[in-house]
Amino acid sequence: METKHAVEALSALAQESRLDIFRLLVRKGPQGLSPGELSEAMEIPPATMSFHLKELSRAGLLTSRREGRSIIYSADFDGMRTLIDFLLENCCSESGGKC
Secondary structure: OOHHHHHHHHHHHOOHHHHHHHHHHHHHHHHOEOHHHHHHHHOOOHHHHHHHHHHHHHOOOEEEEEEOOEEEEEEOHHHHHHHHHHHHOOOOHHHOOOO
16 A cells, blocks of 8 residues: 555544444445435435545545445445555564564
C-alpha cells in the first residue's frame, strides 16, 4: 500500500459517523446492509449516508453489490487488512523486532 492510499483510508475513518458506519459493517460481515438499513440503524439522513458511503468506498474500505433492486454495502476486509498491514509493516524494526 502506498502512503497516499493509507492517508485516504485513514482520513475517511477520521470522521465519527464514517467510523461508526464502518464498524457496524465490520460487525455485519459479508452479509452487509443496504443504505436504507444503515440510515435507519445509524439515524443518519439518506443523503448524508450516501455521502459517507461514497467516501468509505472511494477509500477502499467498502464493497458494494447489487441484490435485486438494492445495493448492499459490506466492509472490504481485504482493504482493511491491507491498511492494518501497512500500519504494522515496520513494527518494532528499530528495536530488534521485539514488540
